[in-house]
Every structure is written in structure tokens, then in C-alpha cells.
Amino acid sequence: MPTPSPTTQTPSQRVVVESIGSARPALAGLLASQLGLPANQVANALYKAPSVLLEALPQEHACGLATILQQAGLAVRVEPNSVPRPAAAATFDIALYVTEVADLPACCERLARFLGCLPAAVLGLLSSPPGVIIGDVSAATCAALQQQLADLSVELVCSRRDEARYQLLIERAPGPQLDSLLHDLRQLGIALDPANDQPQGTLNHTNAQQLWRRHQAGGGLRLLDTAFLRYDLSLEAVDANSQTERLPELAGLPAALIDCVLENLPVVVEEGVAHPALPARLQAWQAAGMPVRPQVASLRRCRLRVPAGSRLGPALSLLQQSGLLPPDSALPRLPWQSPVLHGELLPRWLQHNFEQLDIPVEWQELDHEQH
Known part of the structure; x- marks a missing residue:
């Protein structure tokens, strides 16, 4: 009888991603091209860890790949194909609350490296209430992101999708589309609060997503995870x-x-x-x-007002960085007011910086009817 080769003696192996760790997001695209896998499959393996990246590999190949991935910052393990695959992990949406606005620039820089985008894009995410930065990821990704931000004055809020409760906000004119939405809400046992014409109660993830897919095309809807408010x-x-x-x-x-x-x-x-x-x-x-x-506070709407006689020059780059003025714009004529700002982070950050520059400003609070 012939002697079995080393390959047949060694059980085939799989490479399991345990956490994205300190790896850069660009690694997903690089791995996809090098391994010949769909990019979304690799991204899911990284962000929904623990999950299988590759399986049915010879042990030598699996260990070699694991070493390369570990050097790139991933936490991985090699295990036999014969053991049970990792169970599908619960998934989370992640929002960030900046408790000390002086840390906002550093926060944007670190999140940009983690997410693989520009700091300006991160500022846009954080200043769009309620500050959701990434969704449908595993607890391992939540932990990796928490480690990246550990020394900053921020609160990372990880909301587990299958336990989340959602608040639906309606700003839709009377008509057939509103009637259809209200009918579906009644079917779910949710009535409107007569004091503000908003739904009383919250929705689970499944019902919230079904309502959103059915009615979001008509506009005038917002769906907010209450954990982020x-x-x-x-x-x-x-x-x-x-x-x-x-x-x-x-x-x-x-x-x-x-x-x-x-x-x-x-x-x-x-x-x-x-x-x-x-x-x-x-x-x-x-x-x-x-x-x-x-x-x-997550639903705050306001405008920044700079009165006549203020020294706005030192704040020009601030207004450009915050997106209130185009990047190449000149100083606006005073008095000047901003477009409507949504949420509380951008006003807090602007107020902090204007105080540092000793520039007096005013804030106009808006209700939901003003634009």
C-alpha cells in the first residue's frame, strides 16, 4: 500500500477572522483582489468577525496566510475544517457621541483611518444626527473601534439590531401616502400622539425596516434608533x-x-x-x-448668526471645515447666518471654537416648521 502524502495526512484547514483589530479598511479590497473573492464577502468576514475567510486549505497555506494577515493587523486563527464553523454573530449599529468637542478633530482623524475615508466625511457622519458611523458589524468590530478611541472623550454606543427599538418621525403632508403609512402603523398597533401627530411607541428592527422600505420613497420620514438619542x-x-x-x-x-x-x-x-x-x-x-x-438634543435645528462688526476672518477656515462655506470661499458680508444645522454636535463644536477665537455669535433655535 502506498504511503499517504503529507497533504492527505493533514486535515484541510480554514482561516477564521476573529477581529479586524488594527487593520486598515483598504485591506478588504486588497485581499479580495489577491484571493479572487468578492469584495463584499471579504468585508463581511472582517467586520462581522468571527467569520470564515477561507477554508479547505492545506495547513501550510493556511498558516502562511494567517501570518500575513496578522502582520496587517487582523486577529485570525487557523482551525481544521472538521470543527464547527463559527456561529453567525449578532450585528450592531454604532453611533458616536463626542463628550468633549475639543477632541472632535482627533476623533475624525482616527475614524477616517478605521473607516477608510476622509476626515471631512467622518465629520459629516458625526454631525448628521444621531451620529451613526458604521452599521451591521459584529461585537468584535465594536471592541476594535473602542480600542482605537480609548483615550478620547467620546462615548461609543453599540446597538444590537435584534434588540433595538426605533422611533419613526413623520413630516409628511396629508394625502394618500400619509394615509397608507398611518394604516400600516395602525396594523402594528401604533397610533399617533394627538399632541404632536407623531407615532406613540417604538418599532423593532424587522417592522422598522419593512415600514422604511415600503414608505421611504414618499419622503418626510426619519427612522432613529432610540439607543442613539x-x-x-x-x-x-x-x-x-x-x-x-x-x-x-x-x-x-x-x-x-x-x-x-x-x-x-x-x-x-x-x-x-x-x-x-x-x-x-x-x-x-x-x-x-x-x-x-x-x-x-439629537433633533435640534438651529442657525448660526454672526452679527455686524464681528471679526470673522480668523474663523474662515473653521466655517469652511464645517461645511458652512465652500472650501475656496471668501469672507461673507456681515451680518451673516448659516444654513440650518441639524443635531447638537456641530453647534457645540462651532461654539467652542468661536469662544476660543473670542468671536461673539448668536444661535437661532428653530422648530420643525421653520426652514
């Missing part, structure tokens, strides 16, 4: 039962500012409260006899 808490009034001495504890402000706050009500006393933390924060203020009103 941020709230500002506004203290509007106090009375004899209010424990105002607890303002420093609850709002994190110096005791010397208590009188100033009370003299200027209503005042925002907390900013950027995450959706999961909202009930506890509302309860804490209520227990102190100072009920607060939550406002969805």
Missing part, C-alpha cells in the same frame, strides 16, 4: 419644595452659580443625557423637587 434637561421653574441646594450635585455646577441659574430660568441643567440613562435622571430631579423637561 441624546437629551438636554431643562429646569423651567422651582417652588418652596425645591431642594435648590442640590443643584451642584445634580447639574455638576459650582455652588456659586445657584443664584444665577435660578434668576435665569428656564435653563438647561444637563446636556447630552443618553436614552438609557434618561429615566434615572428624570427621577433624580423629581426627587429633589425640581422636575425637568427633556428635549431631544
Whole structure:
């Protein structure tokens, strides 16, 4: 009987991606071309790890490929084809909240390297509420991204799709398309709130996606994962039962500012409260006899106004970088106002920079009817 060759003696092997690690996104395209695989298949293997990249390889080839991939920053392992394949991982959507806006430029640079795009594109993602930067990825990708941003003042919010709840916002004129949408909502047991004509309750991922595919072509719809929403808490009034001495504890402000706050009500006393933390924060203020009103900061709409007589020159590059002026534009004539800004990140970042430049600006808050 002939002696089996080493190849037949060694079980065929597979290469499993455990995490994208510190690898650059461009690696997916390079691997696809070198391995002769579809680009989306390679991207899924990287971003939905743990997952199989290649299988049925001789051990020598599998180990050689694994070494190359590890040198490129991927976390991989080699295992026999005979063991069970990795189970499909739960997938997440990821949003980012910048707690300290001074870190925004560094955050954009790092995310650009991770996502394989320009920092300006990242700024566009972050400043489009609610700041979703990547979707349909595994927990391993969430962990890799968290490691990339660990020393920055940011909060990475990873929402698991099969557990997520979605808020549908409707800004659609009366007519057949609105009627059809409302009919489908009623079929799901969701009615409109008579106070604001918005859906009461939330949707799971499956129902949300079905509604979106069926109705998004008509426009006037927004679908938001509630895990990504941020709230500002506004203290509007106090009375004899209010424990105002607890303002420093609850709002994190110096005791010397208590009188100033009370003299200027209503005042925002907390900013950027995450959706999961909202009930506890509302309860804490209520227990102190100072009920607060939550406002969805993620849905803020405003305009920046620069009054006549301001020195706008030092802020020209800032306005260009933020997309409020074209890259090659000259200084606008004053007074000047920006297009409508959506969300809270870009206004916070602009305010921070204008304060650093000692340039006075004003903000015009808009409701949903103003454009």
C-alpha cells in the first residue's frame, strides 16, 4: 500500500477572522483582489468577525496566510475544517457621541483611518444626527473601534439590531401616502400622539425596516434608533419644595452659580443625557423637587448668526471645515447666518471654537416648521 502524502495526512484547514483589530479598511479590497473573492464577502468576514475567510486549505497555506494577515493587523486563527464553523454573530449599529468637542478633530482623524475615508466625511457622519458611523458589524468590530478611541472623550454606543427599538418621525403632508403609512402603523398597533401627530411607541428592527422600505420613497420620514438619542434637561421653574441646594450635585455646577441659574430660568441643567440613562435622571430631579423637561438634543435645528462688526476672518477656515462655506470661499458680508444645522454636535463644536477665537455669535433655535 502506498504511503499517504503529507497533504492527505493533514486535515484541510480554514482561516477564521476573529477581529479586524488594527487593520486598515483598504485591506478588504486588497485581499479580495489577491484571493479572487468578492469584495463584499471579504468585508463581511472582517467586520462581522468571527467569520470564515477561507477554508479547505492545506495547513501550510493556511498558516502562511494567517501570518500575513496578522502582520496587517487582523486577529485570525487557523482551525481544521472538521470543527464547527463559527456561529453567525449578532450585528450592531454604532453611533458616536463626542463628550468633549475639543477632541472632535482627533476623533475624525482616527475614524477616517478605521473607516477608510476622509476626515471631512467622518465629520459629516458625526454631525448628521444621531451620529451613526458604521452599521451591521459584529461585537468584535465594536471592541476594535473602542480600542482605537480609548483615550478620547467620546462615548461609543453599540446597538444590537435584534434588540433595538426605533422611533419613526413623520413630516409628511396629508394625502394618500400619509394615509397608507398611518394604516400600516395602525396594523402594528401604533397610533399617533394627538399632541404632536407623531407615532406613540417604538418599532423593532424587522417592522422598522419593512415600514422604511415600503414608505421611504414618499419622503418626510426619519427612522432613529432610540439607543442613539441624546437629551438636554431643562429646569423651567422651582417652588418652596425645591431642594435648590442640590443643584451642584445634580447639574455638576459650582455652588456659586445657584443664584444665577435660578434668576435665569428656564435653563438647561444637563446636556447630552443618553436614552438609557434618561429615566434615572428624570427621577433624580423629581426627587429633589425640581422636575425637568427633556428635549431631544439629537433633533435640534438651529442657525448660526454672526452679527455686524464681528471679526470673522480668523474663523474662515473653521466655517469652511464645517461645511458652512465652500472650501475656496471668501469672507461673507456681515451680518451673516448659516444654513440650518441639524443635531447638537456641530453647534457645540462651532461654539467652542468661536469662544476660543473670542468671536461673539448668536444661535437661532428653530422648530420643525421653520426652514
